[in-house]
Amino acid sequence: MGMGRVRKMFRKVVRKMEKMRLSPIEVFVFHAVSDKYDEQLNMRVDWSSTKDFKQRIINYQQRYTFISLEQAYWMMCHDLFRSKKYAVLTCDDGFESVLQIIPFLEERKVPVTLFVNPCYLDGISKRKEYSLNPQYITHKDLFSIHSENVTIGMHGYEHNDATRLSSDQFEESVNKCINMLSNHPRYISFYAYTWGNYSEQTQQILKQKKVVPVFTDGASNYRFHYGIGRKPIDSYYLKKEK
Numbered sequence: 323m324g325m326g327r328v329r330k331m332f333r334k335v336v337r338k339m340e341k342m343r344l345s346p347i348e349v350f351v352f353h354a355v356s357d358k359y360d361e362q363l364n365m366r367v368d369w370s371s372t373k374d375f376k377q378r379i380i381n382y383q384q385r386y387t388f389i390s391l392e393q394a395y396w397m398m399c400h401d402l403f404r405s406k407k408y409a410v411l412t413c414d415d416g417f418e419s420v421l422q423i424i425p426f427l428e429e430r431k432v433p434v435t436l437f438v439n440p441c442y443l444d445g446i447s448k449r450k451e452y453s454l455n456p457q458y459i460t461h462k463d464l465f466s467i468h469s470e471n472v473t474i475g476m477h478g479y480e481h482n483d484a485t486r487l488s489s490d491q492f493e494e495s496v497n498k499c500i501n502m503l504s505n506h507p508r509y510i511s512f513y514a515y516t517w518g519n520y521s522e523q524t525q526q527i528l529k530q531k532k533v534v535p536v537f538t539d540g541a542s543n544y545r546f547h548y549g550i551g552r553k554p555i556d557s558y559y560l561k562k563e564k
Contacts, residue, residue, distance in 0.1 A: 343404075344544045345404045345405055346542035346543060347394045347404075347408045347410065348408070348409045348542055349391070349410040349412060349536075349550055349551065349553065350382075350410065350411055350412065350552065350553055350555045351414055351553070351555065352370055352375065352411075352412075352413055352414075352554070353368035353369065353370070353413065353415050353417065354368060354370070354417040354419050354420070355370045355371075355372055355420055355423050356369070356371070359371070363452065366558045367559075368415070368558075369556060369557060370556050371557055372422070372423065375423065376423070378555055380430070382409055383430065383432070386408060386409035387406060387408050387409070388409050388410065388431070388433060389408050389409075390433040390473060391410050391412060391433075391435045391510065391512060392473070394543065394550065395512075395534060398543055398544070398550070399546045401545070410433075410550075411427070411433065411434045411435070412434065412435045412436075412437060412475075412514065412536070413434055413436050414437045414477055414514055414516075414538075415437070415439065415458075416436055416438035416439065416442065416443075416459040416464075417457070418445070418458055421459065421463060424467070424471075424472060427471060428469060432471070433472070434472055435472075435475050435512065436459075436467075436473070436474055436475070437475045438459060439458075439478055439480055439481050440479055440498060440499055440503060441479050441498075443459065443461040443502070444461070445457055445460045446458070449480075464506065465506060467508065468507065468508070469508075470508075472508055473509070474506050474508050474509045474510065475511075475512040476499035476500070476512065476513040476533070477499075477513075477514050477516060479494075479495040479496075479502075480495070482516065483517060484515055484516065484519055485519045485520065485521050489523050489524075489527065492523070492527055493527050496513065496527065496531060499513070500533075511531075512533065513528055513533045513536060514536040514538075514552075515536065515537060515538070517538070518537045518538035518552075520535060525548065525549075529548065534548075534550065535548065535550070536549065536552060538552050540552075540553050540554075
């Protein structure tokens with residue numbers, strides 16, 4: 323039996339052992355939330371109805387204990403045993419509509435991390451995916467959020483695919499995010515890749531800056547590896563699950 327096959331079998335055994343002694347931490351991601359879908363402002367793949375979103379959170383609370391993204395990462399790095407089921411809620415893009423559900427999350431005691439693109443804090447979209455300009459969280463909105471239930475992370479300066487940027491361009495984007503967001507009292511050093519796309523070079527840059535990468539790869543989280551996997555819960559994906 324070759325060494326490559328032996329290593330593959332060993333890793334498989336290790337993963338099975340981890341699942342036996344560590345309950346997974348599920349990290350969920352959503353985007354825009356509103357009462358009614360507007361095709362001029364939203365895309366089906368990153369929109370949830372307010373009703374569906376709230377019901378999903380209520381259902382999840384029957385199965386999981388929600389914790390913050392920072393708590394989850396600490397557990398991944400330090401826990402040897404984890405019998406309780408935990409979940410984390412995150413939100414990408416920073417659409418203004420998300421502000422309406424923050425009171426609901428506070429009432430339910432569900433922490434949430436908002437990953438924003440600082441370039442859009444003027445409330446204007448420069449993203450080609452949208453035919454009109456959806457309202458984004460403005461600079462004033464962002465810095466009026468003081469709830470201990472909410473933390474703020476990075477989603478790129480603009481909503482660009484990190485793998486299509488040169489190393490210098492990606493590093494510049496990260497630096498701009500840090501410069502514009504790090505003075506927020508609820509800022510955390512986590513970076514959510516747009517569309518979940520990343521490369522070895524982008525990973526290395528984040529590591530050098532001591533920034534934790536966050537993916538959208540559908541993975542569950544058991545123990546430490548460099549980054550956190552997430553699962554989308556926008557209405558589009560919920561319908562596909564049924």
